Amino acid sequence: MGSLLLGVTLFILNIGTRFCEIVVEQDRFISGSVDSTVNLSCHLKHGAHEILRVNPYWIINKTGEDVMYLYPPNNPTLKNRVKEINKDHMTDMTILVSRLELTDTETYHCFVSLLVNSSTEPQSMLVSGNGTMLFVHGPVEVEFNDTEIMCKTQVRWVENVSLVWEYRDKNLLIEKETQTWVQALDGSLWIMNRLEVKFENFVGNTTFYCQLNHDLKYNIASKGLEIPGRGPIQVEMNESEIICQVQVGMMKHVSLDWYHRDQNLLSAQDNCSQYRTGSNWITNCLKVQLEQCVGDVTFYCQLSYSSKPIANESLEIPCRGVPQIRHPVLLYSLLLGTSFLILMIVILISLKMRQCKPRTRQRGINLPRYKFI
CATH class of the missing domain: 2.60.40.10 (Immunoglobulins)
Structure with missing residues (x-):
């Protein structure tokens, strides 16, 4: 009325x-x-x-x-x-x-x-x-765990509004983005957006912004969250060991491991097991039996997340060992067998050549005899 x-x-x-x-x-x-x-x-x-x-x-x-x-x-x-x-x-x-x-x-x-x-x-x-x-909206809340970033806020209704993620590095590997809403006890609605990202691939810190937008092209509110990523893998050598370290944003499920083609060169890591230092640094040192190798040897330090390789860094080290004959009997047997094989080949070639030579009968030649005084 x-x-x-x-x-x-x-x-x-x-x-x-x-x-x-x-x-x-x-x-x-x-x-x-x-x-x-x-x-x-x-x-x-x-x-x-x-x-x-x-x-x-x-x-x-x-x-x-x-x-x-x-x-x-x-x-x-x-x-x-x-x-x-x-x-x-x-x-x-x-x-x-x-x-x-x-x-x-x-x-x-x-x-x-x-x-x-x-x-x-x-x-x-x-x-x-x-x-x-x-x-009118509630505060925009942003949080993250090992596998995803979540943004949420409380509104009266969800028509014509949405939560949108913004980040500068468009090369980041985004696994999945899901937007949902849940009704609260007072009748209002929680609108949520989950973003699944491979955090282990981040190099350096990355800031994500969650924006609450309206269809009238208004940015209602936003909240940023800086996620610490990993730094570069650093590999160096001192007098007795090689050291690999990296700074990471999250310590959970992250590990450093050494690899080399000749596993005999890797020591049992006595007194040199993996340890963690402050400021989210992971370090792994390795004692190597350099006297057991000859020439240059390349070692690989691999960063893994949940046992899956992420990145690696290599270090080439000159060995101090000298060539050694580890199995002399086998070596002598090999030399003797090779010599015998070469001799047999020469004999066979000689016999073959004699068999292939044509046989001709020579006529008698009468030569005049001269007497020398």
Whole structure:
């Protein structure tokens, strides 16, 4: 009934066109977090007309329901939370709403009842703005564990709103992104977005931003979270051992291991087992039997996450050993067998050549005999 009366009044009071320059301007969208304070702006534009009196009204006009006044408040719960900022101002009808609640999420219309001076007699008018959408939300919360980052916030409804992830490095391997919502006991909704990322691939710190967006292309709120990634693998050698270390963001499920093709060169790691130092550094040192190898040998330090290789770094070390004959009997047998094989090949070739030589009978040649004195 209140909506009908307000509509009829608005129609009757605006039948004239001579006051078309008088309009009310409102913000289209405004947002605020729970327990915060926002300003709902309303400005009267009257051109060259002289305004004698103004009375502002802020209402919530729901279809099928009675008109609810936000200002002047007709609800006791709003009386101490709403006030006009410039009460004696003729064109600024902005109000302040404090201690926001999720249930304050509505579209609010500013109506101004005014008395305009004219050439004949003062004229009464009622003008209104297009309405301001007030969106109230809970704090944006961001957290992460070993496998995912989660962002969540509490809202009155989830229509036309979404949580979106933003990050600078677009080369990050994103496994999966899932957005869901859950209804709370008070009827509000929790909207959540989970992002599955391979944290072990991060080199250096990476900041993720979770944004609460509205379909009207408004960024309502955002929250950033910096996730520490790993540093480069560092490999070096001193007089008695080789050392591999790396700084990681998370210690859980991360390990460093040494690899080499000749496993006989790796010691039993006595007094040199893997240990962890401060500031999320993982270090693994290795004693190597360098006297047992000849030439340059390459060792690989491998970083693994949940037993899966992530990255590795190599180090080439010159050995101090000399060539040694470990199996002399086998070597002598090999030399003897090779010599015998070569001899047999020579004999066979010789016999073959003799068999292939043509046989011819030589005729007798009578040579004159000379006698030498």
